Amino acid sequence: MAPDDEVVHDEADPFLPECNADPQVTSKPSSTPLPVGQLAALCAVRLVDPIAFSQLFPYVNDFINDLHLTDDPSRIGFYSGLVESSFALSQLCSIYLWAKLSDVVGRKPVILTGTLGTAIATLGFGLSNSLAGILFARGLGGLFSGNIAVIHSMLGEITDSSNQARAIPFYTLMWPIGCVVGLVTCALVEHDHLTIQIINCSPLIGGAFSHAASKYPDLLDYAIFKKHPYFCPCLVSAIIAFFGVLLGFVFLKETVPSKRKRNNARCTSSKPNLDNKPPIPEHRPMGVKEVLACPAIFALVSSGFSLSFVHTSFDVVFVLFCYSALHSGGLAFSDSKIGMALAIAGCISSTLQLFFMPYLLRKFDCAKMYLFSMSMFPFVYFCLPFLNLIALWGSTEDGNVDTRVVAILWVGIAVTLGLSKIGTLAFSISIVLVKEHSPTPGAISQSNVIVQFAMCFARSFAPFIVSSLFALSVDSKLLWGYLWVVVMISLSSLSCIDARRILLHCRKQSREEWQMTRRHL
Numbered sequence: 001m002a003p004d005d006e007v008v009h010d011e012a013d014p015f016l017p018e019c020n021a022d023p024q025v026t027s028k029p030s031s032t033p034l035p036v037g038q039l040a041a042l043c044a045v046r047l048v049d050p051i052a053f054s055q056l057f058p059y060v061n062d063f064i065n066d067l068h069l070t071d072d073p074s075r076i077g078f079y080s081g082l083v084e085s086s087f088a089l090s091q092l093c094s095i096y097l098w099a100k101l102s103d104v105v106g107r108k109p110v111i112l113t114g115t116l117g118t119a120i121a122t123l124g125f126g127l128s129n130s131l132a133g134i135l136f137a138r139g140l141g142g143l144f145s146g147n148i149a150v151i152h153s154m155l156g157e158i159t160d161s162s163n164q165a166r167a168i169p170f171y172t173l174m175w176p177i178g179c180v181v182g183l184v185t186c187a188l189v190e191h192d193h194l195t196i197q198i199i200n201c202s203p204l205i206g207g208a209f210s211h212a213a214s215k216y217p218d219l220l221d222y223a224i225f226k227k228h229p230y231f232c233p234c235l236v237s238a239i240i241a242f243f244g245v246l247l248g249f250v251f252l253k254e255t256v257p258s259k260r261k262r263n264n265a266r267c268t269s270s271k272p273n274l275d276n277k278p279p280i281p282e283h284r285p286m287g288v289k290e291v292l293a294c295p296a297i298f299a300l301v302s303s304g305f306s307l308s309f310v311h312t313s314f315d316v317v318f319v320l321f322c323y324s325a326l327h328s329g330g331l332a333f334s335d336s337k338i339g340m341a342l343a344i345a346g347c348i349s350s351t352l353q354l355f356f357m358p359y360l361l362r363k364f365d366c367a368k369m370y371l372f373s374m375s376m377f378p379f380v381y382f383c384l385p386f387l388n389l390i391a392l393w394g395s396t397e398d399g400n401v402d403t404r405v406v407a408i409l410w411v412g413i414a415v416t417l418g419l420s421k422i423g424t425l426a427f428s429i430s431i432v433l434v435k436e437h438s439p440t441p442g443a444i445s446q447s448n449v450i451v452q453f454a455m456c457f458a459r460s461f462a463p464f465i466v467s468s469l470f471a472l473s474v475d476s477k478l479l480w481g482y483l484w485v486v487v488m489i490s491l492s493s494l495s496c497i498d499a500r501r502i503l504l505h506c507r508k509q510s511r512e513e514w515q516m517t518r519r520h521l
Contacts (some may be wrong), residue, residue, distance in 0.1 A: 031162040038158050040169055041251035042151060044244040045115045049145050050178030051237045053087055056125070057319050058338045059210040062086065063230050077320050081467030085400040086135050089460035090142025092453065094299030098147045099449040106254045107154045110147050110438050114243055126234025132291030145218075150450040153445040156435050157255035164432065169357035172428035178351030180428065206354070213341075229293035277477035286443040288450060290434060294438035295446050297502040300430060301454045303374070303459050306495030307426050308455035310377045313466040313488060314420055320470050321384055326395055328474045329481040330390050331409075344410075345417040352421055357428060365430050366436070367503045374499045383416040385482050420471060433502065 056063070064079045121141035129132045167482040209215075212232035213225040223231050292298050322338045324330025333341070360369060390412055394405025430451065438447040454509045464483065473483040 008097070019248065026200070029373070031166075032160050035158050036162050037153075037251040039170065041247045042155060042158070043171055044247040045111055045252075046151055046160050046171060047178045048118055048172040048241045048244050049117050049148055050175045051143060051240055052122050052341075053143050053314070054178070055082075055122075055233055055237045057315070057342070058336075058360040059230055059233070061319075061323050062210070063134070064131075066229075067129075067134075069131060072481065075102070075471065077467040077471045081316060081463040081465075083131075083134055083138055084140040084463035084467075086311070086396055087142040088456055088463070090139040091146045092142075092456040092460045094143045094146030095149055095453050095456055096449055099149050099153070099445060102147075102150045102153070103256065107150055107157075108248070108252045108254050111152050111252065114144045114147035114150075114249050115241055115245050117141075117247065119238040119245070120144075122234045122238045123163050123231075126231035127228055127482060129228075146456075148456075149445075151448040152431060152434075152448040154252075154255050154454065155431070156444045156448070164435070165358055165361040166363065167429055168431055169353050172357070172431070173350060173353040174344045175351065175424075186369075209236055212436055235376055245489075252514045286439060286446050288446070290458070291439060291443055291446045291450055294437065294439045295433070297439070297450070298504070299504075300433055300437070302450045303495070303502055304430055305369075305454040305458045306491075306498050307374055307430070307458075309458035310463045310488070310492045310495050311420075311424055311427075312459045312462040314377070314380060316463040317466045317470055317484065318384075320467060321388075324474065326388065326391055329385070331387065331391050341413055341417065341470070344414050345421060348414070348418045349421040349424060353428065357425065361424075361429075361432065366432050368431045370426050370433065371496070371499050371503055372422050373426035375431065375496045378489050379493065380416060380420045380423065381485055381488040381492060383412065385485055387412050387416065401451075 001289050060080045060083060061076050062075050069079055070076065086183060097109055109469075118141050121137050125134060125137035125141065128137055155167065155171055156164075173179070209232040211229045212220040213222065213229070220232060220329060292301070315509045318341075319338060320330070322331045322333040322341060324331050387409065390409050391407060394402040394409070396402055433449055435444060466488070469484045469487060472478065474481045478487060
């Protein structure tokens with residue numbers, strides 16, 4: 001071969017990356033494609049829990065009143081808080097059992113069974129005619145909804161650090177959607193008063209479909225809806241749950257590492273592995289004490305308890321606040337107006353989750369965002385008495401609010417609910433923090449279970465405490481009926497102090513580890 005025909009390679013030849021690549025230069029890691037089908041199915045089943053938990057909020061006070069349990073309207077809050085707490089208390093009792101069962105039989109069977117059982121229990125709630133029946137149905141629904149930690153674990157198992165910033169906002173978006181939007185939107189235009197009422201689903205399922213036979217006689221004039229005026233919203237909620245079960249059955253794939261290993265072993269015994277996928281990491285479950293020995297996880301458990309308590313308390317007391325008369329410190333809203341207010345909250349939350357959360361997760365420190373979100377709740381509770389003062393300022397002799405003041409009142413409601421939804425972003429951030437600070441990859445499931453257990457524990461008794469506190473403050477005129485506001489502002493402030501421990505533990509991470517985590521997100 002002539003010298004001119006010889007192939008000469010330069011030291012910087014780009015076609016020799018394996019031999020001559022500069023070790024100082026590293027390519028940007030590619031993002032793992034999202035498993036769209038599984039994520040969509042997971043979001044569908046995640047939608048069921050907030051619907052089952054919150055769809056009764058707009059009408060629960062009327063439901064209790066129709067049972068004639070008390071002649072004192074101020075005592076209705078006590079019974080409604082008892083009904084609302086029964087769901088979370090039952091969920092608390094089953095959350096760890098569902099998680100342990102999912103490690104044995106797999107995530108998919110547990111998720112589908114829990115979702116199906118929640119649908120059946122919701123139907124039973126709508127058909128109840130006594131307080132005992134209501135409590136039993138809500139308790140049964142809570143038992144089946146205890147698979148929430150299993151759903152969180154599956155989300156962590158189908159995503160990694162390169163794509164979770166895109167997946168988690170869509171997943172956490174299901175809570176505000178489940179609490180407000182649902183499937184159907186309709187508008188009722190009252191031409192005489194030139195006002196438009198938008199009626200959506202979820203709490204609006206309760207607001208729009210309670211007493212369905214009298215509200216929509218042309219469409220739903222059936223005997224069952226007359227005999228059970230609160231069955232229709234439960235039926236709509238159950239249909240959504242059945243739809244989630246169907247999607248989960250079709251698209252969800254098993255993610256428990258031990259189950260995947262068996263499936264991979266069967267496949268490799270029959271045909272060679274052509275995917276060149278990395279081996280599944282060793283999955284060694286850890287005990288509760290081992291997981292809690294991690295300071296960051298312990299701090300997440302403690303602050304998660306505080307977060308769930310102040311958030312659930314606000315959800316409950318806001319409905320009581322809207323339902324109460326003006327002279328009792330409330331707004332004297334109807335169930336449709338309560339549903340409208342919750343719709344505003346859901347729209348704000350959906351906007352934050354969908355358009356802002358992915359950017360925030362990529363650009364900012366999660367621990368600092370967690371603390372900032374929780375710091376909103378003291379301001380949220382501080383705003384509520386001023387809404388009552390605005391309504392009193394514009395009240396007329398017939399008990400209604402002057403139309404010129406209505407706009408100011410609804411702006412104030414939107415601001416208050418907007419601040420509360422900024423606070424609820426802490427739930428989304430908590431999912432990321434749990435995954436980042438889990439002691440081992442195999443302990444993600446256990447970490448999620450413990451954090452969710454603490455959140456459900458707070459959610460189990462928060463409605464009972466805050467509704468009783470509200471009734472006591474109004475009945476006894478303690479601090480002019482606003483003792484509950486002072487107490488909740490104080491508890492919210494203490495929860496912010498507790499959340500600072502997350503920031504302190506995250507600072508103990510090396511700067512290099514933090515930069516690597518941010519780069520992958």
